[in-house]
Amino acid sequence: MSTTSAAPPRPRLTQVEKRAVTLAAAGWSNDQIARQLRSPPGKVTRLLSGLSETYGTGESRPALIRAALADRLVVLPAPGRPAPHFTDPELLLGRAIAHQTGPHDVTASAHVDQLTDPVAQTGRLVGKARARNATHLVALLDAWDLLDPEHHEGDPR
Template sequence: MARPPPRPPCAAPRESAPPRTGPCRRPPSPAGTGGTSPGDRPPSRERDIVTASKTTSAPITPLTPTLLRVAQHLAHGLAPKDIGAQTGLSAETVRQYMRDIRESLHCPPRCKPPVMVHRLFATQQVAVPAPDRPAPQFSPEDLLLLRAVAEHSNPRNVALAAKLAPADLRAALDQLLVDTGAKDTTQMVILAHGWNLLTAEPTRVGASQ
């Protein structure tokens, strides 16, 4: 009678792993399985800041021929109501064109004509008219106020940029209008550009005056 084959030896019992003493760390879950993947993380503040800076530094949109004609009237000191009378456009149409120019130049929505004119010249959308008078002598404080008027619409911001007390702004502006012979702040900015006082390097220009 044949003997049955011998049974294989039993495997040695597995040793149990020692208990963990540190915190249990779960491996990162892949995207779509309940974990948070890099693409699912909320945007960081650093990324928001980078995006915002790219938006504000975006190139301007060149003006259309229609907007350019309106901008040229602005560059010669015409107020919006005078542009309507000069061109035969309705007041509402002129207002819409002004909004379109602001948007194309990345100006604040309700900025005043001096700021728009400064931006038009700074971006070379229109030519600067030749001044009809020589430049007077300006102090460093005068040059600071000129630039503040060209870059800000809110009186408080103008005073802050010019390093003036808000209560002193009106008197300082009135004196600057007298010194330049300008009828208003828009013409003052136009003249300042004609005198090369509002270039990209105000410190060097101011020092040369």
């Protein structure tokens, strides 16, 4: 008798879900996605919330995008520019944003100094990457292959 359990099946996304996740990964708001899909904003919210529930990513859109990208449910175009040089603490913060489901989890995972403002640190990282928001940052870090710490020497993780 085996004690290991099979991984849960990957969800299959409809074309509308793929488009919504792709636009969310590009940093679009629910209202912008709804206009693009010609759908009510509430439907987009329910669609993305349902996917978050499926993946167990809570209310974290960056974590949802990371999960969808990791499962290759969506594939984004290359960013068209090289990654800026990120310090090890910046990469740690970016990875924490991608993998954690809430702000307190991000702070703990990234070992962010409690005396500093994690929102401001995230904002600086978003600006450095020239991302639209934290969700877009995660998509860029994934495209630049910076979310896997095993690929990068000297990473503190």
